[in-house]
Amino acid sequence: MNVTLPDAWSLRAALAGLLDGLPPKQAAQAVDRLIADYRGETPTDAPILRDRSDVVAYAAYRMPATFEAVRSALDALRETAPGWAPATHTDVGGGTGAASWAVAGAWEGQRTTVLDWAEPALALGRELADASGVPALLGVRWERARIGQALELAPADLVTVSYVLKELTGRARTELVDAAAAAGQAVVIVEPGTPDGYARIIEARDRLIAAGLRIAAPCPHSAACPIEPGTDWCHFSARVSRSSLHRQVKGGSLSHEDEKFSYVVATRFPTDPAPARVTRRPQIRKGQVLLELCTRDEGLARSTVTKRHGGLYRAARDTAWGDSWPPEDSDG
Numbered sequence: 001m002n003v004t005l006p007d008a009w010s011l012r013a014a015l016a017g018l019l020d021g022l023p024p025k026q027a028a029q030a031v032d033r034l035i036a037d038y039r040g041e042t043p044t045d046a047p048i049l050r051d052r053s054d055v056v057a058y059a060a061y062r063m064p065a066t067f068e069a070v071r072s073a074l075d076a077l078r079e080t081a082p083g084w085a086p087a088t089h090t091d092v093g094g095g096t097g098a099a100s101w102a103v104a105g106a107w108e109g110q111r112t113t114v115l116d117w118a119e120p121a122l123a124l125g126r127e128l129a130d131a132s133g134v135p136a137l138l139g140v141r142w143e144r145a146r147i148g149q150a151l152e153l154a155p156a157d158l159v160t161v162s163y164v165l166k167e168l169t170g171r172a173r174t175e176l177v178d179a180a181a182a183a184g185q186a187v188v189i190v191e192p193g194t195p196d197g198y199a200r201i202i203e204a205r206d207r208l209i210a211a212g213l214r215i216a217a218p219c220p221h222s223a224a225c226p227i228e229p230g231t232d233w234c235h236f237s238a239r240v241s242r243s244s245l246h247r248q249v250k251g252g253s254l255s256h257e258d259e260k261f262s263y264v265v266a267t268r269f270p271t272d273p274a275p276a277r278v279t280r281r282p283q284i285r286k287g288q289v290l291l292e293l294c295t296r297d298e299g300l301a302r303s304t305v306t307k308r309h310g311g312l313y314r315a316a317r318d319t320a321w322g323d324s325w326p327p328e329d330s331d332g
């Protein structure tokens with residue numbers, strides 16, 4: 001394979017070779033164990049990803065989805081800071097490298113370091129990166145590190161933490177978020193799009209703001225989240241196409257699935273956050289589009305865009321859950 005910027009297809013191609021040499025029964029057992037571990041009591045004192053079949057199962061079962069979720073968060077950062085590009089990137093709890101693939105697809109030329117305590121995950125991450133042929137991925141440094149008080153993060157333009165907070169104790173979570181805030185010019189944190197994933201994102205968001213960063217996305221402002229705790233949760237959706245390998249590991253025959261995720265992007269440099277963001281799938285009715293928005297000036301708001309609005313109506317029909325609103329080039 002020889003590509004310059006990796007995307008979902010090149011990740012799938014790299015993953016396709018993975019189950020070679022792993023009997024299907026063993027792969028299925030590894031997925032079952034992984035699901036049980038993730039449903040069970042996390043955090044744990046030892047890595048969940050213990051051996052090669054664990055990490056192969058993780059990569060085949062989860063990596064396409066975590067890749068798409070991080071990619072969406074990075075797209076939001078790029079939209080609010082179009083001229084910015086990271087020269088250095090640290091992916092904490094980076095596992096098999098989903099966020100590193102997403103970063104390598106978003107910008108070129110950055111030096112990435114992946115930190116994780118699971119050696120088999122790092123080894124597989126390196127293997128997948130080598131198979132990509134992408135210079136930014138070939139140059140990734142894969143380093144063993146335990147998240148906790150002793151973790152030292154070198155200064156980096158971008159720090160990513162994707163699907164990791166759930167696995168940590170409350171204390172390790174705050175230590176990690178504070179360390180990321182101290183080290184990063186931009187910090188991107190992604191969690192599952194569940195009520196508790198959102199709660200962890202809000203806790204992290206508060207700490208990032210307290211550390212002097214400003215929110216670039218998804219929020220249109222750095223003031224308190226307007227969602228009353230316990231009533232709702234802010235989350236988004238990314239479409240993940242399934243390869244035959246993905247179907248084999250996950251079961252079912254659908255060609256795609258929707259990964260729900262919550263995220264926050266905070267920066268030390270100025271950005272141009274969206275005036276509002278679409279927080280639900282838009283409802284398209286005859287001659288009108290109903291949008292649920294989180295706005296800079298009016299908190300949560302509903303907007304009905306009708307044919308009378310001309311260009312804005314056409315833009316509303318093309319708008320998706322998670323997009324900024326209104327689009328810059330739509331005039332009414």
Ligand SMILES: C[S@@+](CC[C@H](N)C(=O)[O-])C[C@H]1O[C@@H](n2cnc3c(N)ncnc32)[C@H](O)[C@@H]1O
Pocket residue numbers: 047048049062063066067092093094095096097098099115116117118121145146147148161162163164167168
């Ligand atoms: C759900 S996986 C996410 C991996 C990757 N970031 C992604 O988005 O696909 C969680 C990762 O966090 C790592 N992790 C969990 N607790 C850790 C700790 N205390 N120190 C270092 N890594 C940890 C695990 O080994 C695993 O690779």
